[in-house]
Amino acid sequence: MFSGGYQGKILRVNLTSGQIRKEDLDARVARDFLGGRGLVGYLFYREVKPALDPFSPESKIAFATGPLQGTATPYTPKFVIVNKSPLSGSLSRSVSGGGAFGPELKYAGYDGLVVEGRAETPVYLFVDDGRVRICDAGTLWGKTTVETEAAIRKELRDDSIKVLPIGPAGEKMVRFSGVIADSRAAGRGGAGSVMGSKNLKAVAVRGTGGVRAARPEKFMKILKEAHEAIKADPLSPGRIEYGTTGTVAAAYKAGALPIMNYSRATFEGIEGLLAETVKEKVYIHNESCFGCPLPCGKTALIREGPYRGTVLQGPQFETIGLLGSNCGLRDIVAVTRANYLCNQYGLDTISTGNVIAFAMECYEKGFLTRKDTDGLNLRFGDAEIVLELIEKIAGREGFGDLLAEGTKRAAEKIGQGAEKFAMHSKGQGFASFDPRSVVGMGLLYATATPGANHSYGPTFRSELVDLKDPLTHRGKGTLCRTTQNSYCLQDSMIFCTFSRYGLDQARRLDFLDAVTGWTYSEAEATRVADRIYTLERLFNLREGFTKKDDSLPWRSLHEPMPDGPARGNRVPLEPMLADYYRARGWHEATGVPKEETLKELGLLELVEEFQ
């Protein structure tokens, strides 16, 4: 039984048959997997048949909240989207705080929404409390994300409706297209293209019910304390002033900011991308996500030049790294415009910057010529080229069609050894950290469920601040398990990763207790996290993944960093992997979870039934 937080219902929609049904959420499952990513991992392990093409109608996509969504718990605007990644074929979750969609889904009465099947023609889904309709989206097809949001609100005559749209890139099944609501992306893992494959243009929600906390007095008390702790955190003011861009300087100083396809660690144009410049040139206003007391989002406006009037949320650290320094761009205004285009078309800025930089290096090396690139001169640092490639990728036009397949598939088609510097793991492009300078990030990229996704538990800060040892394998296996576990919990309760400002794990679990009435010790919470992560591993193993796939590209493993603080360093992956598998209770030689681990995590019966 649920006494608070949860709504106890999962909404199921089959777009092929048009069937809509509401299913009870089993409280024991919620207790074991919390919600969000953990809950969907459990459902998909049971329901998603192995080896399905992520774009097949039978494949599923889930939009899930956790027990905290909709309450005033700090840092809980988010929701997750879980699907099989069209980049890697593994399980993948993306996360967004955009548009208060997660809380609204709760107010409508659901903890999650699972969609399967494929509509014959473009549709959008309207969840209006208990009434759920599949609506025609014929006139919306081809529209940008922002246009789609506005058009649906107009059609339904209610500006308070929350809309989760895909853009043209999702419709064209660009493998790294995301879902973008109010300028905030659930970017990684190709959720936009999976929606596109189902002819699902958007999900719209209106919720007039509400969410209750199991222990309201306790909730009020700890909320006040939490607000005070957030204000008192010495790091909060910098976060409010610069958002995530402070990390640009930190990553660059560590030699980890990606420069020109992760080829080096020094960049002449770095000043143009630092937090102070970003703030001065484009940020105009601090904006909070829904219910969040720390306004680290920034409204940005381009005030002069050819892109005058461009307005969006961002750009943030990852985008600046990938579309900025990784493509050789030094002008934040150009990066902001590139970010804007990606948002409009529904592209993940990280994967987009990754694949463009890869193409630029191929061009530099002569693996691609103007004959291949529609006549474009793909030089690092050329902003116009980056903007034009974004257009081409989103529309799969000409050369853009190749890049729309993602870095791994593009490398396979280009051949000539280009895979050596195709910076991905399992097909998912690297994020904004070069692992040669912070090697634990390499272990994370290699072992994260969907491939090289930084938001599965970055080790960056701990390696630099706590271990003070970013260049060797020592302690990285244990650390990586810890950071991944922390993300399992935050993705399942669901907290924003920046809840670290003022909230430690004890406080997070205290909110879970006040909202759900369920008490978890830190040890129990760790067991839940281990359970979630290991089950994702089992999902991937059933798909045919092996230890061999826990890998990094040749450049990370064999090409010494040419300059910067990590000069001469490479990623010592093998010793880190051995430590990591050991820390997780998986067989060291194969990376397969041990039977005793499955028993300890309470997964054995599930595995025996669905293996």
Add this chain to the structure above:
Amino acid sequence: MSSRLKVVDEKCSGCRICELMCSMIHHEGLFNPRWGLLRVEINRKPGMDTPLSMIDRPFVCAQCEPAPCAECCPEGAYERDESTGIWRIRMELCTGCGLCLEECPHRVIVIHDGRAMKCDLCGGEPVCVLFCPTGALTFA
């Protein structure tokens, strides 16, 4: 002069915690910002000439005097506490007709479960001000 809620537009970051907490206090623990007795307008696509204070902007009950909500009520359900200046709705008289919603210049009255509800300043310690993280709401 009794204390009033006031808004400092340029400080608001649009977190909507005020609406969430207001909803919780006035609806027996139920969180949903649409039931809050104040509201925040979010306009994050400003044009070149939009004042920054218009991007995220709270609207609160001013306990107006004269009060359009009270004056339009066909049931005479509104009454003013002379000592505090707070307008209250006598629930037993409200029919939920919604006229006051339309007349309210700040659009901060809601109809919930068939009855109109409005800001009562939480009896003197408004929860919206208590939890506003940016100082955009004040009570003085």
